[in-house]
Amino acid sequence: xxxxxxxxxxxxxxxxxxxxxxxxxxxxxxxxxxxxxxxxxxxxxxxxxxxxxxxxxxxxxxxxxxxxxxxxxxxxxxxxxxxxxxxxxxxxxxxxxxxxxxxxxxxxxxxxxxxxxxxxxxxxxxxxxxxxxxxxxxxxxxxxxxxxxxxxxxxxxxxxxxxxxxxxxxxxxxxxxxxxxxxxxxxxxxxxxxxxxxxxxxxxxxxxxxxxxxxxxxxxxxxxxxxxxxxxxxxxxxxxxxxxxxxxxxxxxxxxxxxxxxxxxxxxxxxxxxxxxxxxxxxxxxxxxxxxxxxxxxxxxxxxxxxxxxxxxxxxxxxxxxxxxxxxxxxxxxxxxxxxxxxxxxxxxxxxxxxxxxxxxxxxxxxxxxxxxxxxxxxxxxxxxxxxxxxxxxxxxxxxxxxxxxxxxxxxxxxxxxxxxxxxxxxxxxxxxxxxxxxxxxxxxxxxxxxxxxxxxxxxxxxxxxxxxxxxxxxxxxxxxxxxxxxxxxxxxxxxxxxxxxxxxxxxxxxxxxxxxxxxxxxxxxxxxxxxxxxxxxxxxxxxxxxxxxxxxxxxxxxxxxxxxxxxxxxxxxxxxxxxxxxxxxxxxxxxxxxxxxxxxxxxxxxxxxxxxxxxxxxxxxxxxxxxxxxxxxxxxxxxxxxxxxxxxxxxxxxxxxxxxxxxxxxxxxxxxxxxxxxxxxxxxxxxxxxxxxxxxxxxxxxxxxxxxxxxxxxxxxxxxxxxxxxxxxxxxxxxxx
Amino acid sequence: xxxxxxxxxxxxxxxxxxxxxxxxxxxxxxxxxxxxxxxxxxxxxxxxxxxxxxxxxxxxxxxxxxxxxxxxxxxxxxxxxxxxxxxxxxxxxxxxxxxxxxxxxxxxxxxxxxxxxxxxxxxxxxxxxxxxxxxxxxxxxxxxxxxxxxxxxxxxxxx
Numbered sequence: 001x002x003x004x005x006x007x008x009x010x011x012x013x014x015x016x017x018x019x020x021x022x023x024x025x026x027x028x029x030x031x032x033x034x035x036x037x038x039x040x041x042x043x044x045x046x047x048x049x050x051x052x053x054x055x056x057x058x059x060x061x062x063x064x065x066x067x068x069x070x071x072x073x074x075x076x077x078x079x080x081x082x083x084x085x086x087x088x089x090x091x092x093x094x095x096x097x098x099x100x101x102x103x104x105x106x107x108x109x110x111x112x113x114x115x116x117x118x119x120x121x122x123x124x125x126x127x128x129x130x131x132x133x134x135x136x137x138x139x140x141x142x143x144x145x146x147x148x149x150x151x152x153x154x155x156x157x158x159x160x161x162x163x164x165x166x167x168x169x170x171x172x173x174x175x176x177x178x179x180x181x182x183x184x185x186x187x188x189x190x191x192x193x194x195x196x197x198x199x200x201x202x203x204x205x206x207x208x209x210x211x212x213x214x215x216x217x218x219x220x221x222x223x224x225x226x227x228x229x230x231x232x233x234x235x236x237x238x239x240x241x242x243x244x245x246x247x248x249x250x251x252x253x254x255x256x257x258x259x260x261x262x263x264x265x266x267x268x269x270x271x272x273x274x275x276x277x278x279x280x281x282x283x284x285x286x287x288x289x290x291x292x293x294x295x296x297x298x299x300x301x302x303x304x305x306x307x308x309x310x311x312x313x314x315x316x317x318x319x320x321x322x323x324x325x326x327x328x329x330x331x332x333x334x335x336x337x338x339x340x341x342x343x344x345x346x347x348x349x350x351x352x353x354x355x356x357x358x359x360x361x362x363x364x365x366x367x368x369x370x371x372x373x374x375x376x377x378x379x380x381x382x383x384x385x386x387x388x389x390x391x392x393x394x395x396x397x398x399x400x401x402x403x404x405x406x407x408x409x410x411x412x413x414x415x416x417x418x419x420x421x422x423x424x425x426x427x428x429x430x431x432x433x434x435x436x437x438x439x440x441x442x443x444x445x446x447x448x449x450x451x452x453x454x455x456x457x458x459x460x461x462x463x464x465x466x467x468x469x470x471x472x473x474x475x476x477x478x479x480x481x482x483x484x485x486x487x488x489x490x491x492x493x494x495x496x497x498x499x500x501x502x503x504x505x506x507x508x509x510x511x512x513x514x515x516x517x518x519x520x521x522x523x524x525x526x527x528x529x530x531x532x533x534x535x536x537x538x539x540x541x542x543x544x545x546x547x548x549x550x551x552x553x554x555x556x557x558x559x560x561x562x563x564x565x566x567x568x569x570x571x572x573x574x575x576x577x578x579x580x581x582x583x584x585x586x587x588x589x590x591x592x593x594x595x596x597x598x599x600x601x602x603x604x605x606x607x608x609x610x611x612x613x614x615x616x617x618x619x620x621x622x623x624x625x626x627x628x629x630x631x632x633x634x635x636x637x638x639x640x641x642x643x644x645x646x647x648x649x650x651x652x653x654x655x656x657x658x659x660x661x662x663x664x665x666x667x668x669x670x671x672x673x674x675x676x677x678x679x680x681x682x683x684x685x686x687x688x689x690x691x692x693x694x695x696x697x698x699x700x701x702x703x704x705x706x707x708x709x710x711x712x713x714x715x716x717x718x719x720x721x722x723x724x725x726x727x728x729x730x731x732x733x734x735x736x737x738x
Numbered sequence: 739x740x741x742x743x744x745x746x747x748x749x750x751x752x753x754x755x756x757x758x759x760x761x762x763x764x765x766x767x768x769x770x771x772x773x774x775x776x777x778x779x780x781x782x783x784x785x786x787x788x789x790x791x792x793x794x795x796x797x798x799x800x801x802x803x804x805x806x807x808x809x810x811x812x813x814x815x816x817x818x819x820x821x822x823x824x825x826x827x828x829x830x831x832x833x834x835x836x837x838x839x840x841x842x843x844x845x846x847x848x849x850x851x852x853x854x855x856x857x858x859x860x861x862x863x864x865x866x867x868x869x870x871x872x873x874x875x876x877x878x879x880x881x882x883x884x885x886x887x888x889x890x891x892x893x894x895x896x897x
């Protein structure tokens with residue numbers, strides 16, 4: 001797999017053509033080229049076509065992306081786009097994903113951005129490459145370019161003469177800057193884009209193929225385990241390594257300040273050695289965590305910096321009714337099924353790290369900074385891991401592997417975090433509080449809206465070395481970077497804080513909190529999870545106050561035609577108007593356009609609540625999604641189903657627990673998530689395709705609406721409004737007084 | 739230690755308390771069984787011992803003398819998947835896929851003892867296994883498909 005792919009092997013054997021990068025002589029040749037502007041997607045930073053598409057003399061097509069497969073199916077969707085615009089068979093295209101030595105720097109694979117950034121760049125680069133192939137074929141065949149047709153990797157003249165793409169290419173053939181306009185195909189002629197495509201990665205995943213970084217086995221590789229501190233800020237007072245070093249298979253104990261790891265030849269030897277070493281380590285801990293039972297009060301009590309999101313308040317609003325409410329979410333985990341893992345190898349002054357990071361370039365920069373070496377000496381190659389859903393322990397494990405590999409030249413080192421390490425040390429989704437008040441007029445229209453939220457930042461991702469746990473723990477440590485609010489329109493804590501509804505008088509204010517009592521960073525949907533939960537719960541409360549149906553009430557305040565269509569579609573397919581409430585059952589609705597600029601998602605949900613236990617279960621969900629041009633509708637459906645189930649799990653069960661010193665939710669019994677007994681009877685996802693419209697990005701669109709739809713359905717089932725996440729059995733039982 | 743895995747006998751140079759998972763992954767270089775928790779809480783490491791699904795992260799090899807171990811590699815390959823693996827492909831029942839090999843092995847053990855399980859029986863059987871991506875509906879459908887309870891063509895997309 002990736003380990004065996006070197007730049008040389010990729011470039012070798014291509015005969016006539018060496019065009020993969022602007023300059024082929026240097027490993028890091030694909031630095032951004034200046035001069036271009038207003039080019040679509042990531043072409044703006046990397047305007048040369050051969051940064052994205054390469055065609056070999058044998059006709060092989062390779063597409064390059066700086067984005068990473070995270071289980072969202074991006075490889076397949078990008079290949080569909082490339083094959084469509086190039087007019088080559090889907091199966092004929094190969095894909096190289098995020099690698100600091102070979103692909104464009106497209107930052108993080110995050111924020112449902114891959115199709116807008118990389119998908120758009122590849123679409124345009126492929127279309128322009130096809131135009132260049134056509135022009136060359138026309139020249140050689142002596143006919144006008146508009147007479148040439150392309151199909152299945154062949155250019156054909158009207159008289160039947162053909163030239164294969166491989167025959168048309170020559171050295172530096174695609175080393176040309178992209179033009180602002182591309183001869184894109186008419187979506188009506190699409191045969192690959194917009195049709196369900198089986199994902200290319202699934203056959204290996206169901207059969208034990210080498211699919212993950214965990215499966216990498218480099219020659220001579222050793223196994224490392226970390227001994228992490230028992231709590232945030234703990235310092236290593238002393239550790240006697242002698243007993244550990246005598247254990248079978250142990251190769252080395254690595255200590256640098258509070259960084260402590262053990263390396264062994266066999267994996268289980270490393271685990272046994274880790275246990276021994278852990279028992280021999282003495283730590284000085286600090287009791288500095290807030291009271292978990294009152295996280296919301298803690299959040300509200302921390303110093304805040306105000307970030308005005310919106311202020312168009314109007315004076316003298318004629319209010320007939322006023323409502324207000326407060327909503328909260330706890331710290332929640334990414335909780336990947338596979339704990340983080342990385343492999344690193346030092347060769348002379350070069351370090352290569354195989355990692356499931358979301359951002360190989362920022363991770364590379366952080367690792368180089370931590371090791372105090374030039375960036376050029378570090379290469380990060382993305383290899384899939386377990387799903388991450390944001391910034392989990394991936395980057396930290398990569399940093400750990402780099403530190404250990406630095407101390408063991410020539411030896412590949414595999415670091416695998418243990419379950420309790422992932423649970424205790426991953427950066428969580430931050431706890432948040434929102435307060436909303438609004439006024440209705442006599443007709444039941446919202447005439448005033450006031451929304452405030454309190455939150456940390458939602459990204460402490462690498463870039464600087466201080467983001468890495470390893471860097472923070474070295475004898476010469478790097479301080480964590482200063483937290484910053486992420487700016488709107490995408491936002492961080494304030495993502496989706498501004499409602500999409502028609503609100504003539506409105507204020508939205510983000511109280512950004514720099515202090516971070518727990519380690520936090522980006523969790524799927526960022527602040528949109530609480531903001532949409534709050535807004536969409538409150539819309540139901542307002543609808544009830546207005547005596548209106550929740551769906552009708554939303555439509556009453558929605559102007560955007562595409563928003564209205566997803567709302568109507570979800571309601572109709574669910575059978576909203578004909579719903580009959582069974583005993584202990586309820587229905588709930590919610591809608592949002594993710595970030596107010598990405599995919600539209602509306603959701604109707606049915607829940608059942610068992611009053612004797614307080615247990616709420618999502619029984620049925622019907623979603624409608626508009627992501628613009630759908631590339632792989634099955635992929636969008638899969639992502640949306642997943643978002644609904646994951647969000648239902650967050651919403652019904654999940655909160656990080658801790659005492660005054662330590663994280664106490666350190667496994668699946670102390671941090672329970674959705675299991676099969678609570679899985680719904682059915683989930684339907686209706687993908688509304690918009691051929692030719694921009695890709696909108698759908699990976700996170702379901703998270704907020706699912707939370708609110710479930711909460712609204714629980715309110716409908718029980719008559720009680722739950723504003724604090726999660727909606728646990730205990731909370732429901734208490735409210736019902738049974 | 740002698741170990742029979744996927745129909746072949748192996749001489750394994752590992753300490754007897756080593757959990758099967760590490761022997762499969764580290765000594766035999768099989769990828770199917772995954773490390774998830776090491777605690778028997780998530781099922782990512784599930785394999786079959788004789789005809790039963792077990793957590794390979796908890797089963798020391800000293801208990802496996804004379805037993806038959808089957809991993810997902812023993813069912814079929816990417817090019818030649820067994821009916822259950824093929825059903826997972828047909829239903830596109832994976833996102834990150836990290837849990838899927840364990841799901842398949844637990845479902846395979848179910849189908850061995852009950853070739854035509856109901857949805858409730860499938861849910862109950864898969865209860866020990868966690869999926870974080872939220873692929874559960876597709877996993878249920880894949881097992882039903884393998885059991886012959888779903889024959890409709892998979893068209894994907896809106897459904």
